[in-house]
Each structure stands twice: as C-alpha cells, then as structure tokens.
Amino acid sequence: MAIPKTKTVYLCSNCGADSPKWVGKCPACGEWNTYVEERLAKEPAKHVIQGFAGGGKAHPVLLRDITSEEESRIDLHDAELNRVLGGGLVKGSLVLIGGEPGIGKSTLVLQTILGLKNLKTLYVSGEESGRQLKLRAERLAHEDTDCFILCETLLEQIFVHAQHVQPDLIIIDSIQTIYSEAVESSPGSVSQVRECSAAILKYAKESGVPVLLIGHINKEGSIAGPKVLEHIVDTVLQFEGDRHYMYRILRSIKNRFGSTAELGIYEMRQDGLREVSNPSELLLTQNHEGLSGVAVAAAMEGIRPFLIETQALTGSAVYGTPQRSATGFDLRRMNMLLAVLEKRAGFKLAQKDVFLNIAGGLKVNDPAIDLAVISAVLSSNLDIGIGQGTCLAGEVGLSGEIRPVNRIEQRILEAEKLGFSHILIPCNNLKGFDTAKCTIHILQVKKVEEAFRHLFG
Secondary structure, eight states: OOEEEEEEEEEEEOOOOEEEOOSSTTTTTTBBBBBEEEEEEEEEOOOOOOOOOOOOOOOOOOOOSSOOOOOEOOOOOOOOHHHHHHHSSSTTEEEEEOOOTHHHHHHHHHHHHHTOSSEEEEESSSSSSSHHHHHHHHHHHHOOOOOEEEEOBBBHHHHHHHHOOOSSSEEEEOGGGGGOTTTSSTSHHHHHHHHHHHHHHHHHHOOOOOEEEEBBBOOTTTTOOHHHHHHHSSSSEEEOOOOTSEEEEEEEEEEETTTTSSSSEEEEEEEEEEEOSSSHHHOOTTOTTTTTTTTEEEEETEEEEEEEEEEEEEEESSSSSOOOOEEESSSHHHHHHHHHHHHHHOOHHHHHHOOOOOOOGOOOOGGGGGGHHHHHHHHHEEEEEEEETTEEEEEEESBBEEEOOOOOHHHHHHHHHHOOOEEEETTOOTTOOGEEEEEEOEEEEEEEHHHHHHHOO
C-alpha cells in the first residue's frame, strides 16, 4: 500500500483560511500572527465514518409549505441553564460551552446530566479517566442515573459506541482532544477541530441526538481553535467568573433557538454549583451604612435585572502620576466619566488616584451603571456616604446629561422588591409606566449636578 504524500500548508487559527506560506496578517480576516503550520495528505483522505453519510437528498421547498412548529426541547431541570438555552435543550442541536480551565465547565455539565432521570446519556471524556469522573460524581452527591462514561479520543470509535448505546444525549469533553483518522494532523489543530466538529454536527442533525461540546478558551478570552467552530455549532455558551469568587456567570453568545440576552448565575460550592435565583440579595452588602464610596446600581444583564454595589476609592497621587484601576468595569469608560466629572461638574480629580470595583467579581457592561460609578467616586472624594435606601440607574453623556436607559420598569420594581426607598432615574424615562402602584420614591434628574444635589445636598 502506497503511503500518501504529505504537504505543508499554513492555516489561520481564527478563520481557517489557508496559505502555501506563512504570512503575518491574514488576508481573509485581517488578524495578525494567526497562521500555524499543518501537514495534510496530498490525496483526499476517505472518511471512514459509517452510518451517517447517507440520508435522503434535499430538494427545494416553498417557504409557505414549511411548517413552523415549536422545536422539541429537553428539560434539563436547571432553571438557569434552561433560561440561557431558550427554554431547554433542542433535540439535534450542537451546543458549545467554553470557559477558562478550572472554572467549572465539566462540573456544570456532569451535575446537569446526573440530575436527569429517564434519559440515557453518553459522557465522552478525553481529559479525565473514569475514576476521576466517579469521584467528581460522588462529590456532587447525585443519585445513580442512566449515564455511560466513555474515555476515548478517536472520533470514529466514539460514533461506533454511540450506535451501540443509542443515547439521548452526548457530552464531549473536550472538543480539542478529539481527533479523526481522516485528518493527518495532531488533536487540537485547526484541521482536526474543524473536521471533527463538522462530523459531530452531521451526526446530531441526522440522528436527532443533541450534543454538548466543552471547549477551552485562549488567553484573549475567546474560544480556542478556528473561528469556524463557532459558526458550525447552534449555540455558544460562555462560562465565566473569577476563581477567587464564588459566583459564576453563564452567558449566551450565540443561540439559533433562543435569545442571546439571557444570563444564568451560579454559586460555586463544595458539592457543586447552586442556581442563584435572586442574585441581588447576594450581591448587596447590608452593612455599608455611613460608608463613603459605595453606590447601588440597578443593572440589567439581558432581560434580567439585579442590583449591584459599585465601590470607589480616591486618594492623592503619591508619585505625581495618578493611577486609574477598574475591576469588573471598562477602564476607558471610567476615564471618560472622570473627565465628565471634572469638566461638567467642576470636581478636580486630575491629581487623584481612582480605584473602582464591582462587588462580587462580576463584569458589567450595562451603561446604566454610569450614574452609580460617578456617584461612588464623588462620595469617596467628598467622604460623604450615600443613603442606604438609595438606588441609581442612568447613562451619563459627555455633556453631563443623564440619558434614558432601557427596561426602567424592571429596574424600579427590582429596587422596590429589595426594600429601597429612593431611586434616581433619567428624566423622561417613564413613558407609559404607572408609578401610582409603586411605593418607592422615584426622582427624575437631567444633569449630573442635579443628581449630586439630591445625593449630597
């Protein structure tokens, strides 16, 4: 048997484009230093995946003849995960869960499938042994379920076992460890990840069995491997959080069967992950009465409101060059807000160190917490505390105006539910909202100076 000749090509790890030689900037996607060397067989390799290459040939159908029935979903008995997925796991879908090493991806998936009854599951592990998974399952303290463990990295063998077991759900941990004999490159390479993902997608669509892929992320925080991996799958979930804090956030980056505005919050405990149904109560410290530099913001993550503490600290710059540091908040936006404070409100912060922290280890992108950020900074600078019953929501513009924000009704009701007596919101942001039924006192402000008069007198 003749050994097929091999050739060397360079593939972009971001978009999958190929080139006969190494180039610094990818001509397809414009990214720098993303080309990696791959060895490919010169003659096309024959795929040995049996049983999924057939199927009926597709033919054109008029749009009006296509039935728009609701997708059949599997209830995962996890309210947070069901919400992020759009109401449950769609049959025949391919879901990718990414996150940093040790953040809890495998724990989340294993805990979920162990809680499913009357559902046959195949857990394919390419990183851990069966004994390690057994120890983790015992720590999670779940009952024995119909879950099969397979420690295998060869894709063709995984399909053989899947045909034998006939599972209702497949988990692959992780996609970077899986390889196919049809591709002449090492596991985790651009070619292997692309071909294996495409074969798994074909299996999921033809068999109707949903597949959960667990993937790593690179140092920039994006899913490791080619960008085409995110295009292939139906749903991309990002599991994030600081390992030094107990909270974990599950975000939906892409979802063909639901909204990407949803978010799930978990608390990491010794016996696994616990769903946090009301994150506001956990993210608020109840004993900051009289302390300066603390403001409570009514934030939104997707369509979910919750209240968070914004903490700020200001002090004189020791070495002449002031420091600017932000944890959980965009540093460039904080610098913009400090410039607004100095230009529009007249507070001199050019020679002050400013440190900002979002309590609980969360990363918040909602512009409606701008008002809370500048109020916390000013509270620390003046050393005057903000009343404990006061909550804030509003986006700050460059001219010092407080701009309207979305879903103001949900923010107000969340603050009222947690016992706040006052909330500062942008002016003209209450169109169509009946305030008569609210017991919380709503203060509408137009400029940052007006908000500061209400807060500090």
